[in-house]
Amino acid sequence: MCNENQLSQICRCGGEMTIHIHTLIYKAKVKIAGVPVFMCRSCFHYEPHPAVKRDLSLVIQELGSEPQRNSFSFAERNEWASVLNDTFTMFKDEEGDLEQVVQEAMGDRIDLLLDLFQIAAAAADPEWTGEIESRLLKLICHTASKVS
Template sequence: MSYCCGASMIGFIGSFRKQSIMVHKVPLLYCPVCHDVQVHPAVKEEFELVVEYAREDRVREVTLRDTITPEMIDEWKEYGISFQDSEDIEPILREQIDHSLDLLRVSKVLNDKEWGEELKNRLRVLTDQLKKLDKQKEESK
């Protein structure tokens, strides 16, 4: 599982730029709190090879995978990461909040105040994002 800001990151498929080369259809990890984005560990080596070949061929844009199957997404989910495979982020935010609450309980049992504060901050940010999303849904009705 990939962690950032005290809890897990969200997986999704997107585009990622490295060494002035834009790579599309890349499984990525995203932190909803600090907005850090990383290439998913399951495809990191493949991603690096594609970037290297593109640089050698002087290509500015490439696609990592022509097709992404549900089996691939299931495999990437095995890393224990929430994976956003639709436009609706609300279930992911709720899952992240639940996960953070579980970890907050663990931090209290371990008496780890620093981790607990990181988790509380993460919960504040996730809750604010959920409120904004709810507000947007209300306004669009």
Template sequence: MSYCCGASRIGLIGTLRQQSILVHHVPLLYCPVCHEVEVHPAIKEEFELVIEYAQEDHVKEATLREEISPDMIAEWKEYCVSFQEDDDVESILREQIDHSLDLLRVSKVLSDTEWGDELKVRLKILTERLKKVEQQKESSKK
């Protein structure tokens, strides 16, 4: 599993800009707390090659994979707790909150107050993001 600032990262397929080149269909790992994004390690070398070829060809946009198979997604899912395949951010945030609550229980059992405090900050951030998503959902229904 991949962690960033103590939170588990979310896997997703997205678009990433690197060196003024926009690359589509890239497996990414995203931290819901600090918003750090990185290319999935299983595909990093291929991504770097696409960037290199695009620079040589003076191309501003490229696609990493024309087709992404369910087997590829299954492999990528093994590296992260959550994998977002659609626009359902709400369920991913709820899953992240549940995971953080489980870790908070562990920190209390271990009497690790520093870790517990870090988890509380993450939970606050995740909860605020969830509230925003819920508000957006409600306002779009009206």
């Protein structure tokens, strides 16, 4: 799972798929905003990024067959989606290497979470430290292969 940091891939049609932040509609009722997806520039096929498929599946299971909510942000449920969403919002009109900007944003978020982890540990709050640890692990997987 830790090698799922790519921002592009090849589609089944042979075209290039690039990452986008997309709003998915579930059961024609629920808008799930802020989902990282790959979209093909040739055939317009799209699919959720491998790094978020598990969390997206869990969200869909929680919604059930008769969802009560009508919209929510996936970026609030997935740390990597949150970093991408924030990065894409700032990156829209800028020139530069998107991959580098995303990696820098992930490094900044990891630094922030490490600071919060120290505060939570000093407060002896095991629930808070557990939550932060979980969030850190999801981001560290996306940066591990870039460090080596």
